[in-house]
Amino acid sequence: xxxxxxxxxxxxxxxxxxxxxxxxxxxxxxxxxxxxxxxxxxxxxxxxxxxxxxxxxxxxxxxxxxxxxxxxxxxx
Amino acid sequence: xxxxxxxxxxxxxxxxxxxxxxxxxxxxxxxxxxxxxxxxxxxxxxxxxxxxxxxxxxxxxxxxxxxxxxxxxxxxxxxxxxxxxxxxxxxxxxxxxxxxxxxxxxxxxxxxxxxxxxxxxxxxxxxxxxxxxxxxxxxxxxxxxxxxxxxxxxxxxxxxxxxxxxxxxxxxxxxxxxxxxxxxxxxxxxxxxxxxxxxxxxxxxxxxxxxxxxxxxxxxxxxxxxxxxxxxxxxxxxxxxxxxxxxxxxxxxxxxxxxxxxxxxxxxxxxxxxxxxxxxxxxxxxxxxxxxxxxxxxxxxxxxxxxxxxxxxxxxxxxxxxxxxxxxxxxxxxxxxxxxxxxxxxxxxxxxxxxxxxxxxxxxxxxxxxxxxxxxxxxxxxxxxxxxxxxxxxxxxxxxxxxxxxxxxxxxxxxxxxxxxxxxxxxxxxxxxxxxxxxxxxxxxxxxxxxxxxxxxxxxxxxxxxxxxxxxxxxxxxxxxxxxxxxxxxxxxxxxxxxxxxxxxxxxxxxxxxxxxxxxxxxxxxxxxxxxxxxxxxxxxxxxxxxxxxxxxxxxxxxxxxxxxxxxxxxxxxxxxxxxxxxxxxxxxxxxxxxxxxxxxxxxxxxxxxxxxxxxxxxxxxxxxxxxxxxxxxxxxxxxxxxxxxxxxxxxxxx
Ligand SMILES: Nc1nc2c(ncn2[C@@H]2O[C@H](COP(=O)(O)OP(=O)(O)OP(=O)(O)O)[C@@H](O)[C@H]2O)c(=O)[nH]1
Numbered sequence: 212x213x214x215x216x217x218x219x220x221x222x223x224x225x226x227x228x229x230x231x232x233x234x235x236x237x238x239x240x241x242x243x244x245x246x247x248x249x250x251x252x253x254x255x256x257x258x259x260x261x262x263x264x265x266x267x268x269x270x271x272x273x274x275x276x277x278x279x280x281x282x283x284x285x286x287x
Numbered sequence: 288x289x290x291x292x293x294x295x296x297x298x299x300x301x302x303x304x305x306x307x308x309x310x311x312x313x314x315x316x317x318x319x320x321x322x323x324x325x326x327x328x329x330x331x332x333x334x335x336x337x338x339x340x341x342x343x344x345x346x347x348x349x350x351x352x353x354x355x356x357x358x359x360x361x362x363x364x365x366x367x368x369x370x371x372x373x374x375x376x377x378x379x380x381x382x383x384x385x386x387x388x389x390x391x392x393x394x395x396x397x398x399x400x401x402x403x404x405x406x407x408x409x410x411x412x413x414x415x416x417x418x419x420x421x422x423x424x425x426x427x428x429x430x431x432x433x434x435x436x437x438x439x440x441x442x443x444x445x446x447x448x449x450x451x452x453x454x455x456x457x458x459x460x461x462x463x464x465x466x467x468x469x470x471x472x473x474x475x476x477x478x479x480x481x482x483x484x485x486x487x488x489x490x491x492x493x494x495x496x497x498x499x500x501x502x503x504x505x506x507x508x509x510x511x512x513x514x515x516x517x518x519x520x521x522x523x524x525x526x527x528x529x530x531x532x533x534x535x536x537x538x539x540x541x542x543x544x545x546x547x548x549x550x551x552x553x554x555x556x557x558x559x560x561x562x563x564x565x566x567x568x569x570x571x572x573x574x575x576x577x578x579x580x581x582x583x584x585x586x587x588x589x590x591x592x593x594x595x596x597x598x599x600x601x602x603x604x605x606x607x608x609x610x611x612x613x614x615x616x617x618x619x620x621x622x623x624x625x626x627x628x629x630x631x632x633x634x635x636x637x638x639x640x641x642x643x644x645x646x647x648x649x650x651x652x653x654x655x656x657x658x659x660x661x662x663x664x665x666x667x668x669x670x671x672x673x674x675x676x677x678x679x680x681x682x683x684x685x686x687x688x689x690x691x692x693x694x695x696x697x698x699x700x701x702x703x704x705x706x707x708x709x710x711x712x713x714x715x716x717x718x719x720x721x722x723x724x725x726x727x728x729x730x731x732x733x734x735x736x737x738x739x740x741x742x743x744x745x746x747x748x749x750x751x752x753x754x755x756x757x758x759x760x761x762x763x764x765x766x767x768x769x770x771x772x773x774x775x776x777x778x779x780x781x782x783x784x785x786x787x788x789x790x791x792x793x794x795x796x797x798x799x800x801x802x803x804x805x806x807x808x809x810x811x812x813x814x815x816x817x818x819x820x821x822x823x824x825x826x827x828x829x830x831x832x833x834x835x836x837x838x839x840x841x842x843x844x845x846x847x848x849x850x851x852x853x854x855x856x857x858x859x860x861x862x863x864x865x866x867x868x869x870x871x872x873x874x875x876x877x878x879x880x881x882x883x884x885x886x887x888x889x890x891x892x893x894x895x896x897x898x899x900x901x902x903x904x905x906x907x908x909x910x911x912x913x914x915x916x917x918x919x920x921x922x923x924x925x926x927x928x929x930x931x932x933x934x935x936x937x938x939x940x941x942x
Contacts, residue, residue, distance in 0.1 A: 231482070233478070233479055234478060235356075235478045235725055236725055236727055237478070238479075238481040238485065239356055239725075239729065240729070241481075241482045241485040241486055241489075242352040242354070242481075242485045243351055243390065243729055244390040244393075246485070246489045246490075247486070254513065254516075255513075255520060257520065257617070257618055258522050258615075258618065261618045262614055262617055262728055264520075264614065264732055267390075269386060269387050269390075269508070270386075270390070270508070270731055271509065271732040272729065272731055273610070273613075273614050273728060273729075273730050273731075274727070274728050274729050274730075275617070275728045277727075278728065
């Protein structure tokens with residue numbers, strides 16, 4: 212499986228985080244629990260794919276496309 | 288060892304039950320203020336412990352990390368990581384949502400590394416079964432031996448007594464082995480290190496939790512969320528539902544609130560009359576009955592709208608639906624520099640900007656918050672309607688275009704003008720205001736829960752209190768000032784004018800005489816003189832000094848325009864019947880004999896009232912919510928300039 216941004220996967224696909232961008236927002240995402248190896252899936256999206264709600268296991272987090280772009284994932 | 292502590296801070300992630308816990312601990316003994324120099328609300332309360340000892344409890348804004356990325360979080364950082372802070376607490380209660388343990392522990396370990404004396408309130412324990420809770424509590428207690436962990440349920444009040452008991456004593460902070468690898472201060476402006484530190488904390492948290500994997504809680508949470516969200520964020524039903532809800536909120540703040548507002552208005556009018564009859568005539572009585580009592584009434588009259596809007600707002604926040612509103616509107620409002628959190632403030636402002644501006648307080652991003660507050664008063668509020676009604680009746684013919692009445696269309700267009708201008712102004716400000724922080728959404732979608740009446744009522748109570756005590760002072764002061772300026776003038780001039788009336792020979796009735804006197808007073812008052820002085824400045828808009836006077840008095844509230852016009856034209860201003868006033872205004876001519884109120888002047892006035900910041904109550908609230916005079920003054924001038932230019936442009940086109 213090649214790594215792709217979170218935006219490239221349809222809702223419901225089980226995913227695993229492979230990397231997070233090394234910038235300020237990336238740091239913020241990491242603090243919110245998006246770390247390498249974290250399992251997640253997109254639950255639903257607002258029209259135009261932004262924002263999106265992701266299932267983080269024990270909670271649901273919503274973020275914008277621009278933020279989701281910083282998260283690289285692979286399907287599992 | 289027993290130590291006494293007098294200031295304790297509540298710290299925790301958003302949505303952990305922190306506010307509920309704060310309310311459980313302090314009851315109504317709380318006070319809402321501002322942190323100095325910022326737009327962040329400060330909630331302080333008094334909590335009485337079992338031994339009678341009282342502690343000051345500060346509820347800090349919810350945050351996911353000590354490293355700040357917003358104004359709210361900077362407050363938390365300053366208070367907890369800056370050792371020289373004057374309000375530094377002696378102890379911290381960290382609120383941890385056990386159904387969301389990993390992420391909640393990040394902030395906890397940061398606080399732990401700051402060597403804070405810590406008590407942890409474990410919330411949402413009802414989502415775990417007893418054995419899972421016991422095993423995790425034991426794990427935490429062995430990993431952090433000098434921290435006390437208390438399981439609570441702030442929603443129903445479980446465990447609060449135990450927590451209070453724990454607060455009486457505290458164990459000394461032992462020599463702590465730091466949980467993280469780096470010191471917070473080193474991470475501040477280095478996002479590479481900040482990320483690495485968070486990663487390593489999560490790695491250690493995962494080790495600490497080990498095989499602890501509570502049954503049921505997570506999947507149960509998610510199923511309920513998805514079941515509801517299938518409809519509530521649906522691309523069609525979701526928006527229809529939101530639209531219906533916004534319509535209800537608007538209608539209630541607009542329509543339902545008007546009944547109690549009329550009662551308050553009437554009650555204060557009667558009170559003034561009663562006092563007038565009791566006290567001897569004179570300037571002091573006038574000050575009380577015409578200045579102070581109506582001034583207080585002018586503050587109280589906003590309470591119904593504030594109460595009703597914050598009832599809805601608290602219900603939306605408490606139920607978890609607010610996050611969904613943000614979710615489905617974010618993409619639409621983003622291009623205008625607004626956020627999904629601006630929806631309620633703007634919709635409310637279409638009824639009244641006062642609760643609207645107050646509601647903007649909950650927007651976390653500083654820039655979004657300021658833009659929302661800045662443009663909210665451009666929305667067409669209910670105080671503009673009496674003005675529009677008179678002007679439309681005056682200059683717009685009641686004819687039909689197809690099925691539409693043109694008068695109705697103009698009123699509709701004025702609402703549209705307010706909305707479009709608000710969005711455009713937001714767009715401009717998006718480029719003008721400097722962003723202090725990166726703009727991101729990153730918001731948890733909370734569980735749906737039934738709102739609790741106690742939370743909702745405390746929230747309403749706090750808002751009303753803040754409005755009456757903080758903004759009310761300014762409103763009262765300005766309204767007394769305006770009353771003074773409209774009732775008094777250079778004494779010689781006033782006396783002459785009044786004498787003039789009485790020396791003339793006329794067979795006026797009592798009430799005609801009264802009206803003539805009121806007219807002479809207003810014309811020769813300081814405001815009257817100001818109105819005449821600004822005539823050259825407003826002539827290009829098509830206005831004369833009479834309109835000038837009405838513009839100045841309208842600063843108290845826009846609808847005062849109608850009353851002032853009535854006084855100027857010496858007609859009754861009982862509100863219901865404007866026909867006398869309309870006739871007089873129609874008959875008014877300019878020096879060249881043309882009608883004064885032609886289409887151009889009428890439209891120009893409508894545009895002026897659509898744009899001008901003629902509402903001191905809004906200014907007072909903006910000052911209170913932005914915690915500075917800078918923004919309301921800027922707003923006054925920016926909207927004034929817009930009103931002037933817009934009115935001039937309109938007048939020039941239609942003339
Ligand atoms: N089931 C359950 N619900 C709780 C518990 N504590 C709080 N709640 C509910 O969780 C929701 C959020 O609680 P708040 O007190 O508003 O949480 P907060 O941390 O102050 O949230 P923000 O104000 O958004 O920062 C409310 O609906 C509470 O009734 C708990 O222990 N169990």
